[in-house]
Amino acid sequence: MEVVLMSQRILGVLLGVAFTVTTLVAGPVPRAAATPVADSDALYELYGRVFPDPHGCVRGQPAKSPFAKGSVCATQFIQYPELQSGLQFLQSKFQEFMDVYQVEGESAGLPTTSRERRTSKLYAVRVTDESVTGPKKKFGFSLSIHGIERAGAEGGTRAIEDLVTWARHEPGRGLLDETLGPGGSAVTVGQALRESEIWFFYPNPDGWTRGDVTQGGASYQRYNGNGVDVNRDWPTIGYTFRGYTPASEPEVKAFTDFFSSRKGGWVGTGDLHGMLDANAFTFTMMPAGQLDYARNKAVVGVVRRIQEDANPRLEWYLGIQPGNESGSVPDVAQQWGTVWDTIDYTVTGGLGDWMGTPIGLDAYVAIDNEMWLSHLAPNTVFEPDLEQAHIDGNKGLIYAQIEGAFRESSRSFPLPGKLAYVDHGRRLSHPGSTASTDPHAGLSPQPDITTDVLSPSASGHEGDPLDPMFEFTVLGPESGGYRNGGLTVQVTYTNTQGISPADLVTAVHVERACQDDHDCPSGGWETVNSHWNQAQLYAAAGHTVNVNAPLPGSYRIRFDDAPPGSHRVDIDFTAEQSWPDPGQLPYDVTSVEFFEDLRPYVPEGAITRLAPGEILSGAADLSQFDTVVLVNDPLPGWYDPLGAGSAQDPIEFTMVNPVASPVSNTFDVTREFDVDGTKNSKSMVVAATWPLPSDYDLFVDIQMPSGEWLEVGSSAQGLNNGETVRLSNMFPGRYRVRLQNWSGLAQTVDVRITFSDTAELEPVQYPVTRTEAERDAYYERLRAFVESGGNLVLTDGAGRALPHLGVGTPADVRPQVVFAPYAAFTTDGDDDTYDDPLAKNVDQPGAAEGGGHRHQTQEPVPLGYAIQDADGANMGHSFSWAVGSKAWTDAGGRAVGMVGGGVTLGEIERGAGRIRFVGGLLPDPEERYDHPFGLSSYALTYTGWQLFENLVQWTRPLPDVAIAASDVTFSPGPKVEGKAITVTATVRNLGSGSAQNVAVRATDNGTQIGGVQTIASIPAGGSGTAAFVWDTKGINGDRTLVVTADPANAIRELDEANNSVTATVTVKGNKVRNASFEESANGTSPDAWTSSGGTSYDSASEDRSVSADATGSWTSDPIDVVAGRAYVVLVDTAGGTVAVQQLSAAGLVLGTLSQVTSFTPAEGVAQVRVVLTGGLIGSSTFDDVLLWEE
16 A cells, blocks of 8 residues: 555656566566575474574574564575465474464465466464463564565564564563663563464565565566555444445455454554665554544554654664654654554555554554665665664564553543533434345356457457457346356456556456437447456456446457467356445444543533534523534524635746756746636636646645745646645635646647535535524623633634634635645644644654644544546545635634634634634534445544544633622621521622623521522622621520532632632520510410500511510519629610619519629529510610520
């Protein structure tokens, strides 16, 4: 999978050299020396290993690997027969630690000169401590699925020998002791093998054996014998390119069957590849799938661990250093990231993804890895230093991945506050359709057909009179009593040792005669399927085409540009489908499942789901949340109308492109033009053509407000007569065409720029079902949430909320069509923005980036977004939403990431809060492209996860309502039974945000005093008061009084522990009986009181009292007192006087104290009476007569 796009021209040079060599091969290639490989005890003793290393005999010498094993030096790649004999011998030596399995089935078969197929056996190896049974962790490593990429098989095979050798002789050594030293590993070799099964398998022997020089091979091959890229043939969830016909190849069928019986418990897998050139010796590539938080952290932990091992393990080779300082190429030991971030494209049908998804092994951490210069170069040329580095690098990767699974990764997402997400209600479901309804399912397929075709042809076909064609008939139940579930066409070309020029140019098509319908009139042919020839670089001598459920009728096999010779055609009819087309597997997906999957990793109650209607109606109290996230559709049912009128007129000009040396970033010719913002231009095509075939590269840039130029599109297809760049939903502004001359003569280049009022690709459109009034109310509540201190996060198409929040117009928010969603962490195309808080931890040590500081944020394939056009060429169908740069900056926004010249990551301050936007993170899954194996709900990359973490780092300014003992006062002062006491509580706000509607409650021994009081608002640093009337009637002694602010914890605040104060209050007992005159047995006078003279009793009032005129008085019943003790008298009176009669034990009056408020009974006083006397003028009123002992 592993051709780095920046190296296409290097590939062209190598291609020319390779085929100059291969076309000279007219007879058998001389056999080369053996590797060597030990397959006997004598050789094992001599070599020191079954598979000795290239530096086995020079270990320890300058610029040689200190990690090499063996006593002799390997001089050639392991040959496939040597692998078989070597593994069998190794198993015989270490039976307690390894098993070699011959997997049922064979390879497709390498075409031979006689046009037969030489098939190979398939092998898998299990390494484990056989003495320990029971469930174990499982690891799996695929070695060189592309036969030309030898690094995986060379390193993985030797890793098998390391593990079993250490397990027997050094079980206590750490797996990474070689690089990190003793104690640096989380697991020993012995523990790893006791607790794990480590599987290795070899999925492409055809591509391997074609280059085995000891067998006369001349060139390794990427593909299998059918010319199929086995690393595009695995079923994967999400978008599937039907040209790959997943699981059609015998190697894939064999290994899927083999591992299907061993599902469960897979914690780590690795698919080990090679590449051509790169700035890093090894790229570790992260999986594409629905990875939740913990799984993503585990993946990052493993790739970082691989880097920690790779730096010291590879530093002996070419001056490789941990950083970009050595000046060598490659100058970095390892980089990691997504497939696109590392090798600049991504795939569907990859083995690594199959191993990491539920329809495969569902490995917890499933990675791919690339090794520098293990590809078309060196091919069969064995350079010992390079191969030793490949071996060391892949061993380290394997050991680090195993070791990483024994390390703990984070399972706690750092969410600082409370988050609400708005569920847009967009859920995509399919029940699945797998049951057969064919009434002819029991019939047999028709007999196979084998024939030879000659090229050039005597008759040809309408496309080319010299190209061959073969017609045949597919029979059916009515025409022959057959049922054909599928057919496979296998073509074997005239070849030399499995090498044929056919792979360079030839196409094979299976076509069916038209049935005179509207789309295909009689006499024509319609293509049913074609051979998918991915790169045309490997000179494969075989092609295959699969057709499922072929309808009966006339068919033909048509060749385009077939090479001279006689070519064998085998048509195999099968009862079953020729490839296991699943129909449509069921799925039930929604992007907001992301938040439900996040719940286990945050505190309970930290995430809340909201429906849009809850915000619209005001039922949701948004002040309870720090962050509110709108995902893709900000207000389902409302969509702003966009654009009307005609598109901009075409622009035409010529450019003269001079001869220039092909130096990267040297742009020879530029021409500026404007995209008119007053026109309804939704797409633009920039086409440059020239008369003489040349290798020009075409770029389109937009000018930023700063004056800098930012690339928004490019096309670099190699030698041709033209390049085309297509843009949709581009922003208006100043643009330029850049034409770079890589290889060509000076000539005039014609440029034509056309515009359309229709975008070539748009997100799924939904109808408007809401009113403008609903829209305005909804966004007003969100605006209030932000201004009061909330953090509003908008992802993907939710950026369409921005115009309703005061940022630009609807035309300023546009979906940019991209190969995969990303953010370029720059604002000018040059300087990076990695220091911004929203970009925190994106640029981690070793993290790879694309051009312009680009980092992929979301994987398109698992969600169903196509990455290819109908012909299989790379083509983006995903969206990264962006806001016009000027609109963003005019609104006071800070730009952090860009796409298409617009802002796709940034922040705007509003009031006390923030609006944060990311344009490519959580789109809806996509059903418009083929997805037979189902869909995923989300597929964030490690960058996407990191951005989400950064976006929600926010705690809104919170109040802190507090109350202390000194904040509670009582009036009047004395606390005596029967006295109404006012309790006043001062509530203070010690926080940074205001507190609204603060409830305050007071209780006496658990019984609420009065009603709950509400303080409307307490600003930050301010205070408010609440007062309660405490009726102490019938209450005396020590009382527990509790005053609490926000008793229901309805207010989110900084500290919930300081909201309450508890005090013990002593209520003195009142010694006066019927002190408030409420009791009256006869209803005309109060009990326990006697009167004389002019008096009255107000018995009709709710609050009863007594009165007396100048002649009247009221006297209480005797009250027991103790001589020498202090007493207090307190009476509510209006105009009268209070006296205390002191009585002896016999009831004799010993004296009267007038106008008294306190007294101490003299010696001999045993009782007292309270006397209430009317004033001199008018009537005096008395109530609440209190007498208590101090």
